Amino acid sequence: MNGQTKKNKELTPTKTFLQEKVSEYIEHCIECNRCMEVCPVTKDTFTINELNLASQEGHIVPSKIKEFAFHCVQCGKCVPVCPKDIRRDHMVRYIKYKIRGKKPWGYKRYLFVKGPKLTGMRRITQQLFIRLKKLTNKDLACFMETTPGKKADVLFYPGCYIYSTKTVRQTLRLLNHIGCSYNVLGGTTTCCGAPHLLQGEFDQADDCTELLYQKIKTCDPQIILTACAECFEAIEQMKKKYTMDVEVLSVAQYLLRYQDKFPAKKIRGKITVHDSCRFPTQSPQAVAAQEVASRFGELVTSPMDQPSSCCYQWNHDSDPDNVLRQANYLAAVKKKAPTLACNCLTCYEELKKTYTDVEVIDILQLFEEALDASETIEEE
Numbered sequence: 001m002n003g004q005t006k007k008n009k010e011l012t013p014t015k016t017f018l019q020e021k022v023s024e025y026i027e028h029c030i031e032c033n034r035c036m037e038v039c040p041v042t043k044d045t046f047t048i049n050e051l052n053l054a055s056q057e058g059h060i061v062p063s064k065i066k067e068f069a070f071h072c073v074q075c076g077k078c079v080p081v082c083p084k085d086i087r088r089d090h091m092v093r094y095i096k097y098k099i100r101g102k103k104p105w106g107y108k109r110y111l112f113v114k115g116p117k118l119t120g121m122r123r124i125t126q127q128l129f130i131r132l133k134k135l136t137n138k139d140l141a142c143f144m145e146t147t148p149g150k151k152a153d154v155l156f157y158p159g160c161y162i163y164s165t166k167t168v169r170q171t172l173r174l175l176n177h178i179g180c181s182y183n184v185l186g187g188t189t190t191c192c193g194a195p196h197l198l199q200g201e202f203d204q205a206d207d208c209t210e211l212l213y214q215k216i217k218t219c220d221p222q223i224i225l226t227a228c229a230e231c232f233e234a235i236e237q238m239k240k241k242y243t244m245d246v247e248v249l250s251v252a253q254y255l256l257r258y259q260d261k262f263p264a265k266k267i268r269g270k271i272t273v274h275d276s277c278r279f280p281t282q283s284p285q286a287v288a289a290q291e292v293a294s295r296f297g298e299l300v301t302s303p304m305d306q307p308s309s310c311c312y313q314w315n316h317d318s319d320p321d322n323v324l325r326q327a328n329y330l331a332a333v334k335k336k337a338p339t340l341a342c343n344c345l346t347c348y349e350e351l352k353k354t355y356t357d358v359e360v361i362d363i364l365q366l367f368e369e370a371l372d373a374s375e376t377i378e379e380e
């Protein structure tokens, strides 16, 4: 971070910041309903006025809006359509905060072992989980739940996804291949806080950010790499909050800088790149993923005839229509290409669970397959 990092002494807690924003948004909302017209999740009938009131501090949240708030995946589809630049996703996030004590089990389960300050049963379960994972993944144990001890320009931050071992091994192999000197920071105790933030657990999210910032400072990187769009967004927000001088990139974006170290070889046929909520088609991360797909296969455009390509991870199975929407999206993908490449690890992990004949891959797999193919030729 070039020694220029400084901490803003008067950091506003997320709760206070959002509470003020919500009041501002309500004042400006013209109740045109455009945000709800594009919203892809299941909802009962309610007016925008009822929704606005429910998001205000001190007002109760009616049960039909409570259910909708838990269905909300925080995809942000409601934001670009608003004529008043209102963050409806943040307003619903604030409702999630208000009703956080009534969360469905799927929400609680997802956070159960995540975070730096767990107590009681959650802490015991977290410790057992970590011990088991270290025992069963000995090659990665040195990266789990630790603070990097050396200085290196690049920090690979898999966060909680350190336990998505296939992608982590893949990434390490690719970074080693290009001769990169890097640190790794991963584990449930160094969670980026996005899972907490998206559930309305603002204090826990702020704790995660603070601890992660302290850990990142110890290795002082110039570049932080993530394979998850939520981690990416969380680190970008941390960068602003703490005025950090660091570049944040997806792993695919970084590897493309070293593309001459990979064989220029078409190893695949048609591939479509997943249009993720946080890495949408026009974003630099999506453009990088499209470039990777074109390099190693034949890139075809994403299907545009579906209400949403969301992976629906962030409502934690509370919306009964998730599976049907995922299946419809993947059926539309199938008409375009047999393979769907994801550049967000959350989307990859979620969509690959859907029973379908579309092959869902992590975009990094293409780099690895290209290496495998060239090594096979050399051996022959």
Ligand code: SF4
Residues within 6 Å of the ligand: 028, 029, 030, 031, 032, 033, 034, 035, 036, 048, 081, 082, 083, 084, 085, 086, 088
């Ligand atoms: S689109 Fe914007 S202005 Fe219209 S109802 Fe939604 S938040 Fe209000």
Ligand code: SF4
Residues within 6 Å of the ligand: 035, 038, 039, 040, 041, 071, 072, 073, 074, 075, 076, 077, 078, 079, 088, 089, 092
């Ligand atoms: S963030 Fe997505 S799911 Fe939530 S209200 Fe907006 S469009 Fe609907």
